[in-house]
Each structure stands twice: as structure tokens, then as C-alpha cells.
Amino acid sequence: MIHKLFLLSFFLLAFITISNAQLITEEEDLEQVGEGVNLSSPYHTTLTFFYNLERDHFFPKRASRTLDKRGVEGNAEELVIKLQQIFEGKGIVVRTSEIPNDPNYVDSTDNAEKKFYFDRDKLPGIYLEKRGSQWRFSSFSVGQIDALHKETYPFGTDRLLNILPKIGNQEYLGLQLWQLVGIGILVLLTFLAHFLFTFLVDKGLIYLMRRLGYGYIGENYLLPIAKICSFYLIVILLSLLIRVLQLPVEIYAWIVPIIETLKPFLITVIFYKIVDVVAAYFAKLASKTESTLDDQLVPLIRKTLKAFVIIVGTLFILRDGLDLDIIPFLTGLSIGGLAIALAAQDTIKNFFGSVMIFIDKPFQVGDWITSGEIDGTVEEVGFRSSRVRTPRNSVMYVPNGKIADAVIDNHGLRQYRRYTTNLTLTYDTPPALIEEFVKGLREIVLVHPKTRKDFFTIYFNNLSSYSQDVLFTIFFEVPTLPDELQARHEILVQVVKLARALGVRFAFPTQTLHMESFPEKKGLEQTYPESQEFQARLNQFLAQELTKKEDNKED
Structure with missing residues (x-):
């Protein structure tokens, strides 16, 4: 027992010593960067770039030396500030402890070239490249800064980056004054946008639908969709303006996934509601036909479309919101689907049997059919089975695969x-x-x-x-x-x-007994x-x- 405690104490002491050594090394690197510019490795170049653009240590001229401006026009200091804003706007967290400190670092995934990518998915065009003995942001990356900046801050929101900081730089609760004011303005704009959109929908759209004679459709179908659309527009507004606040990357890195998840989620909800509108339209068409099977088909179409919307929406949420690679998931789903298909042959047979029933229409709801043991009135046709009410008032659930293969005597036709x-x-x-x-x-x-x-x-x-x-x-x-x-x-x-x-x-x-009649008596x-x-x-x-x-x- 004493031996184990000794080993445990030894490992803890070694871990603390190594951690302190790393902290001392990083502090020394920062001091070296503060005195000049160190571009000897991806680690030192990254440290030089971010350290000289901090609020308390703002030297964009030094940070601009991390750019390879060969063949690229523009002010180097402006470009380096825009690049930092791109990192913050994209919500990319750069951890210096994960950046290689090897001057001869080689990217094994890119033809073994001396390059270092920060985030291949969000910033595939921004990478460090070694030229001679120095690591700098490649000339290709520098040439992409203006385009990426407009993409990150579209619709002229980049101008707010120069206007809002003029409000004041005093710090409160870890944020500068202009950031707190920006948050208040953003909250106010959010409530105003929701109020305005709701007012236009309630007073404008519903009024118009009532004038056209579609008040029921407007209130029960279009109004719920319009409300979800208002939330979606608010999320879009937040995603555009929250980047301007230049919040700490650690905070913004949590906000970005939430916003990116809400976008496909709300779109999924919108299409889920639209399915009800489409189903109502199909139900109106089905009511005009003599066949009752069309009326039974409408709920099945609605359920199928809603299931499809949920599946597709979930895939987009996983890809865009949670930043997961869905290709392996789809590959595994196809392989698993094959195994499920082999294990559920009867279910698939019944499904295609229901499809054939809806295509051929051998009977419809309300018809009296007989086929072997089946004898009764059809009450419902589902994707797997049909429900038949027998003369005994009992209910038979018959697999559609069996009905599709059987000879049916339809008395209803x-x-x-x-x-x-x-x-x-x-x-x-x-x-x-x-x-x-x-x-x-x-x-x-x-x-x-x-x-x-x-x-x-x-x-x-x-x-x-x-x-x-x-x-x-x-x-x-x-x-x-x-x-x-x-x-x-x-x-x-x-x-x-x-x-x-x-x-x-x-x-x-x-049985009648006939007796001979007498003259004086009637027979x-x-x-x-x-x-x-x-x-x-x-x-x-x-x-x-x-x-x-x-x-x-x-x-």
C-alpha cells in the first residue's frame, strides 16, 4: 500500500513539474514575441499573430509580419485585423498547446508539404506555409482574406465593426462597453423583429386570407408556419449580428453550434407544418372523387412525408449544427438497412402489397370483400395491414402482402x-x-x-x-x-x-289429410x-x- 502511494505521489509530482515547465516555456515564448517576431515554427507564428492583436497588447504592425504578401495588394495591418475577425466570426478556437512546435513540421495529409491548417472544414483556405526558415500565412491565404471577411460579415455588417467600438472600451463583467451596448441593441432588435413580423402575419396575412374566403386555412395552417418563419428570421438576424460583437472566442464557440443547429431545426419544423397544408389539399381533392380509398391514402401520405422530413432534417442538424460527418453514418445506414431488409422480408412484402393495393385499387374503404377466410367490410387500409369488419362485428387484421397475392371477390364493385x-x-x-x-x-x-x-x-x-x-x-x-x-x-x-x-x-x-265431403257438409x-x-x-x-x-x- 505504501509502495502504491509512493508511485502515485511520484506521478503527480512529475505531472505538476511538466505542466509548470510548459507554462514557463509559453511565458518565455510570449516574452520573446513581445520583444520581436518569432516565425520559426507554426506554434511561434500563431503565438505572434494572436498575441500582438490582443486588446491589452495591440501591435498590428508586428502581427502583419506573419502574412506572406507576395503578389497580394492591400494594407497589411488591415488584412491582419480582418483575419483575426474572421477567426472570431467563424468561432474557431485556436489552442496553442495543440499547434506543432517543430520547425520542419510536415502535413502528412497534403502531399507531405510543410503546411499547417487551423480548421480544414471552416477555413480550408487559411493555412501556414514555410518559406525558407519562416512560417507565415501563405500568399494564397492572404489573397482570400477580403472574400472570407465579406462572407463572415455579409450585408454590410462589417461596417459595424468600425462603428460600435467608438462607443467605449471600458470593461464591465469581462466585456467592453460597446459589446454590452451591442448586446442590448441586438436583444431589442430581436423583440422588435418578432413583434413586427407577428403583427404583419396576424393583421395582414390573416385579413387577406379571410377576404379571399380562406380564413380557416390561414388560421389553422398558414399562421403556425408563419410563426415558425418569424423565429427562423430572428435566428438569421442573430447569426449575422452576433459576430459583430466580437465576443470572446470561448463564448462564441458555444453560440455558433447553437445557432447553426437552430437553423436546420426550424427549417425542418417549417416543412413539417407544410406537410399538413399539402395533406389538407390532397384531402380536398380526395373528397371530390367517388373512391373512398383516396381518403384513406391521404393520412398515409401525410405520415410518410412527415417521416421523410424528420429524417432529412435530422441529417442536416447533424451535419450543419453538430458538425458531424454524416457520410459514414449514411454508409453504415445502408449496410444496416440491407441487414434489416433481410430480417424484415415479410414487413417489406406487406409494404409493397399496400402499394399495389393503392395502385390497382381492387377495393376501397366500405367495400364488402371475400377471399378465403376473409369475409367482411373494409374499414382501413394501412401500410402493413388492412382492417376488415366481419359479419360477426369482429375485426380482422389482414397483412397486405396476403391480400395482394389472393383472389379477391369484391362485392362492393x-x-x-x-x-x-x-x-x-x-x-x-x-x-x-x-x-x-x-x-x-x-x-x-x-x-x-x-x-x-x-x-x-x-x-x-x-x-x-x-x-x-x-x-x-x-x-x-x-x-x-x-x-x-x-x-x-x-x-x-x-x-x-x-x-x-x-x-x-x-x-x-x-301434411294434409283429405276426407270425403258429404252433401250436407262443406269440405x-x-x-x-x-x-x-x-x-x-x-x-x-x-x-x-x-x-x-x-x-x-x-x-
Whole structure:
């Protein structure tokens, strides 16, 4: 135990000694730079550049000697100040402890040339290059300073760098007076911009949409998008003006990622809201079509577009906001996607099955379909499965891959719905009465508004063991099962009325014992009038029913 404590104490003492040695070395380097200019290594050149541009030690003339101005026009002192402003505006933190102190340093990633890059991603054109025995900012880098400065401070914001410092350089809370005043002005501009934009949207856009008759769309769809756009414009305003404040790089290095993350995040939210507008437009188009499958497709399109927006937005947030390289992520995602695809073959099959359903449209929501064990009314079609309501009022969830491969009998696409039955008449019904009864049935079908008039089958069809059968087959021109049942009800009520009017009796399975009748007693058999009476009764029935039909039409 004592031995371990001794070793630990030894390593701590060695670490403190090395740290103090590095601090002493850096202080000596600063003293050497303060006396002159040291360009012997990337480390000393960087130290010379930043040290001579500090607020308490501002010697731009010395710092300008770090520039290689061969072939480049312009004031060296102005260029060196602009270069420092570029570093601060880009939020690049330069740690001298990470800069090589080797006079013969070689960049292995750039053809083994004697160059040193500060940040290849943010400042790919700014690098130190060794010429002779000195390291300086290359002439190419110096030639890029003016363009990079305008890019860092666009729309004339670079002029504020010369105006704001004139307010005062007194320090409060670690910041100069002009920086504190600039922060206050920036906060005020932010609130004013948000207030102005909100006022224009609420009073201008909504008023205009109401005048055009689209007030609901403006309030429920465009107004949320406009508010997010106002936040996005505020973030853009902040990103432009906050660079002018020349905040300490350590602070600004934290602000830049936040602002760069907010930009793609807010754009993602804007497009996420726009999807609702697009979905509402598609829903309006779908409502004009007869197919109910289009109405079911709209929510699926909305969910798919929103998922796509979230995925793309996340990639941009990772790339622009968090400064991550998404290429390896996409590569890994493609490889992982292949593995997932192999493991989820059934899910992919069901997905493409749903696509085929929406393309071919073998049925739509509300149709009655049968296919093997599937029997019921379609209630919903999803990306993976469809929901079918069975006659037992239970719900079947059927994979779309199975539906796409199956033979489907779609009763909902029928133009006509057939109804067939046998009207059984007692054996004592005279032939003449049967003739008049059949004529009456045909007239009932011709008069009903929801029956097919050009094709039906009503004939005296069979002699069964206990009845004389009339085949009654008709077709209804109705869209749904409830409409069909209502039409059946109306037809059968008319059939019963016709039978009562003519005196027709319906047979049912019975056994009849016939006894010989005596002269003084009447038999049990039904007696019927002459055939002329049957025809008169039929004409009277049809006249009464037709009169009712005409009265209903007039009402």
C-alpha cells in the first residue's frame, strides 16, 4: 500500500513539474514575441499573430509580419485585423498547446508539404506555409482574406465593426462597453423583429386570407408556419449580428453550434407544418372523387412525408449544427438497412402489397370483400395491414402482402345486387291465379325505382312436395348492403300485399289429410272465384299501388 502511494505521489509530482515547465516555456515564448517576431515554427507564428492583436497588447504592425504578401495588394495591418475577425466570426478556437512546435513540421495529409491548417472544414483556405526558415500565412491565404471577411460579415455588417467600438472600451463583467451596448441593441432588435413580423402575419396575412374566403386555412395552417418563419428570421438576424460583437472566442464557440443547429431545426419544423397544408389539399381533392380509398391514402401520405422530413432534417442538424460527418453514418445506414431488409422480408412484402393495393385499387374503404377466410367490410387500409369488419362485428387484421397475392371477390364493385327466392304457393291455387300473381310480381319489379328493369326472372318454376314454386330473381341497383336490405323490404312488403289482394296463400311444409265431403257438409278445401275475378283484383291492386307511388313523388 505504501509502495502504491509512493508511485502515485511520484506521478503527480512529475505531472505538476511538466505542466509548470510548459507554462514557463509559453511565458518565455510570449516574452520573446513581445520583444520581436518569432516565425520559426507554426506554434511561434500563431503565438505572434494572436498575441500582438490582443486588446491589452495591440501591435498590428508586428502581427502583419506573419502574412506572406507576395503578389497580394492591400494594407497589411488591415488584412491582419480582418483575419483575426474572421477567426472570431467563424468561432474557431485556436489552442496553442495543440499547434506543432517543430520547425520542419510536415502535413502528412497534403502531399507531405510543410503546411499547417487551423480548421480544414471552416477555413480550408487559411493555412501556414514555410518559406525558407519562416512560417507565415501563405500568399494564397492572404489573397482570400477580403472574400472570407465579406462572407463572415455579409450585408454590410462589417461596417459595424468600425462603428460600435467608438462607443467605449471600458470593461464591465469581462466585456467592453460597446459589446454590452451591442448586446442590448441586438436583444431589442430581436423583440422588435418578432413583434413586427407577428403583427404583419396576424393583421395582414390573416385579413387577406379571410377576404379571399380562406380564413380557416390561414388560421389553422398558414399562421403556425408563419410563426415558425418569424423565429427562423430572428435566428438569421442573430447569426449575422452576433459576430459583430466580437465576443470572446470561448463564448462564441458555444453560440455558433447553437445557432447553426437552430437553423436546420426550424427549417425542418417549417416543412413539417407544410406537410399538413399539402395533406389538407390532397384531402380536398380526395373528397371530390367517388373512391373512398383516396381518403384513406391521404393520412398515409401525410405520415410518410412527415417521416421523410424528420429524417432529412435530422441529417442536416447533424451535419450543419453538430458538425458531424454524416457520410459514414449514411454508409453504415445502408449496410444496416440491407441487414434489416433481410430480417424484415415479410414487413417489406406487406409494404409493397399496400402499394399495389393503392395502385390497382381492387377495393376501397366500405367495400364488402371475400377471399378465403376473409369475409367482411373494409374499414382501413394501412401500410402493413388492412382492417376488415366481419359479419360477426369482429375485426380482422389482414397483412397486405396476403391480400395482394389472393383472389379477391369484391362485392362492393357490383353494379347490381341479386336477390333470389322461391315463393311457395299451396297446391289448391288455380293456374289462372298463379298467372295473375306472376304478372303482379313483374309489375312490382317494374314499378320499384331501385330494381333492374331489363333483366329479372319471375316464373312458375317447380312443383315441390308440398308447394307450387314461383322463382323470384331480381337485381337491385344500390351501392351498399343497407340500401339493398331496404329495397328488399319494400319489394317483399309489396309481394305480401299482392298475395292478400289476390287471395294467394303461401305454403309451408305440412301434411294434409283429405276426407270425403258429404252433401250436407262443406269440405275443407279453399274455393276460388272465376279467373275474371282474379284479373279484376290484380288491376285494382296495381291501380291502388300506382296511385300511392304518384302521390309520394308529388310530396
